[in-house]
Amino acid sequence: MKIRIVSYEDVKGWILGKFALNLEKHLKEMGHDVDIAKVPDPTADINHHIIFLDYKIDQITNSDTLMITHIDDVTKLSLVKNKLRFASAGICMSKETMNNLIKAGISNDKLFYVNPAHDGIFVPRKIVIGITSKMHPDGRKREGLLLEVAKYITPKLFKLKIMGEGWERIVVELRRLGFEVEYLEKFDYQMYISFVPSLDYYLYMGQDEGSMGFVDALAAGVETIVTKQGYHLDAPNGLVYGFDSKEELIEIFKNIENKKQVLINSVSTWTWGDYAIKHLEIWEYLFSKNRASSKYIDGLNSNLNSTKLNKYDKILYEINLYKIMFSRFFYSIDKAGKIKRRLKRLLK
Template identity: 40%
Template sequence: MQVNLVNYEMAFTNGILSKFAWKMNEELERLGIKSVVTDVPDPKYDINHHIIYIGYKHVDSINTLMVTHLNTESKMDLLKEGMKTADMGICMSQQMVDELIKEGLPQDKLTYVLPAVDEHVVPIPIAILTNVYPDGVKRESMLTELAKTIDPKRFIFRIMGKNWDVDGLRALGLNIEYHAEFDRDVQDQILMNSKYYLYFALDQGSMALLDAMNAGLETIAPLDGYHNHSGVDHPFTTQDQLNAIFATLQKQKLADWTWEKYTKDHLAIWEKLVEKKQS
């Protein structure tokens, strides 16, 4: 199969449509498919995928249209005209497919592929506001054990409190922002710039946890003492429970919305169209 990704936005190489064209081209080449990005359709290619339907020019090959941002009557008219000769309109959601069917477009020439997103590793900020002591009463060793199970790139730990083994934690790969001395202004900045508050100890409760709750942070802590009354968003007692919480937090919500999957889904559509044409 040979694919021509017809990018009608070719002159604007930083545009979002150009991004779709070049990302798909990269993935197709990785899959061993001959692929080019041009600004004109070409009948010598098995597939001409038009990005997008605006500007579509039919050629004697299999023509598929990227369908998105269909938000005016004039655009709808363009799509309806294009679908008279196109082999498939590829939308970005089932909702769009359903709406186009209501508009009278043929159901057998409509499908959808969910969009792809880039992998953005933005560290999740975790606030820890407590001193630690030689007897280990604050159970800070749980952070050391946690560090062995998480992807350190996914978190930044903002710690304020005395006696933390910051060098040891950093040696495990953790991203640590450390303030040894208590400072109310620094605490407020930490709370303003964090998403979660983490507390380990079983010592009847953390006053800083209450501050964190009032500041809008989600809390990760044992249900102990007055935490039973305030409530905790992500309660734990054991190391395994804590590890499980962070395993969930570090998962990206759209981890499977990749450019590889997006391209493979298109490839599956094209293969069916080629098979249909040859039968």
């Protein structure tokens, strides 16, 4: 497919250029004939305009698609409505914007949405679990539980910070399992002061009435994973994750891990490669009129379950746009007035 990405701003300028460059890169990797310019190409199969604002209806080609974003006043809404009379389709950045435009009277046949992408370079920050206790020969700290838990969680998402004597064997085994461990054998109060607030969770596995580290962790605003006993029970809302058994502790860690993984997974199909594929599927549909299956929620089939037109929703949506427009207008007047008063004071 021959694709012209019409980027009206300098591709090295700001965010919109990033969209254009990444589309070009990944579409070329798929084997398509792609270029970027400030004007459409009448010989291209698709001209994709970034963004809709500068699309000129006197330069219509066989198949124009418009990137639609930031419809935050009635003027922009009017522009979108007019330009989509001529363009083949508008590709919004969110389901909400697509649905709002449908509410405003634009046919859902002309609208899709594709969520924005991330660069795929970010490594999730590890969840930091902290321990501040000294081990004893009689096993009163139940340190073996830590190794049991380690069998059920991923080293990619957890880091251990331990301060206290006697943990050498546990530390060696944790590192063998792939966990990052920061170990301070000797207690140092000055280091302890910065150690505790650096934690995401404070862990105490002993059942000997309580840990002073529990008190300090709460004072520092750190969530706790501690045994349900002693003065742990007396701090109102302080026992965030309570447990007694190995099974309960494993379940707590699995839930914490899952909570983090859910966040990561929420944008797992929001990469630039996915972004390009989603656009390509829409363009192939516009070109052939054959709607194919797609593994994505957004993209090709995103308008199939769009919000139905409701005249009251349309009115409410447009009222909200007017409110935004007027609030910005009055803000600019207020800001101009403050600048004027400041200049008067300076000139006195």
